[in-house]
Amino acid sequence: MVFSYSDNALRKHHWALRTFEQLRNSRNRIVQNKQFDREVIPTHFTNMNVQELNYALPHFIHEVAKKDSQFYPTETLYTIVMSLQGCLQAHGQECHFLEDKCFACIKNMLDNQMKELSQQGIVSTKK
Numbered sequence: 726m727v728f729s730y731s732d733n734a735l736r737k738h739h740w741a742l743r744t745f746e747q748l749r750n751s752r753n754r755i756v757q758n759k760q761f762d763r764e765v766i767p768t769h770f771t772n773m774n775v776q777e778l779n780y781a782l783p784h785f786i787h788e789v790a791k792k793d794s795q796f797y798p799t800e801t802l803y804t805i806v807m808s809l810q811g812c813l814q815a816h817g818q819e820c821h822f823l824e825d826k827c828f829a830c831i832k833n834m835l836d837n838q839m840k841e842l843s844q845q846g847i848v849s850t851k852k
Contacts (some may be wrong), residue, residue, distance in 0.1 A: 734811060741808035745770050745785055752788070770809065771816045775827050782809070782822070783834035799839045800849030806835055 730738070746769070755761040766781045773781065786806065790796050797805065810822050822828045822835075842848065 730811065730815060734808075735815075737804065737808040738812040738815060741805045742770055742812050744789065744805060745809060748785055748789055749781065752784075771813065771818075775820075778820075779828065779830050782806070782831045786831070786834045786838050796842055796845075796847050798847055798849040799842050802839060802842065803835070806831070 749766050749770070752761070752763070753765045753767075756763050756765050763784070764780070766777070766784075768777050768781075770781075786802065789802070789805065796802075806822060810820060813820050820828065822831045
């Protein structure tokens with residue numbers, strides 16, 4: 726299937742990918758320095774297979790935050806995850822994080838994180 730994206734959607738894809746890769750690189754440095762007892766995520770996002778996505782994305786969803794260390798509001802978190810999905814689709818990978826059963830752990834983590842953020846009052850406000 727060929728997807729067509731607006732310029733705005735492509736900007737969101739690039740922003741989400743850059744956000745993921747920055748967190749992946751930062752996390753990997755901490756793991757390699759033995760400051761964090763987790764596995765390194767060696768693969769660039771657009772090259773990940775289903776197993777790698779199912780490991781990396783739930784961690785990303787749980788850990789991603791703004792530069793000031795505040796968590797993203799629920800709507801922004803959802804947008805980031807859907808933009809990452811769009812990024813994979815733009816690279817020829819057929820995936821649907823919220824629909825495909827093979828990505829249930831990603832959907833569950835997103836649901837749980839959004840509920841937790843909502844309970845903490847970290848929700849999007851319309852401008």
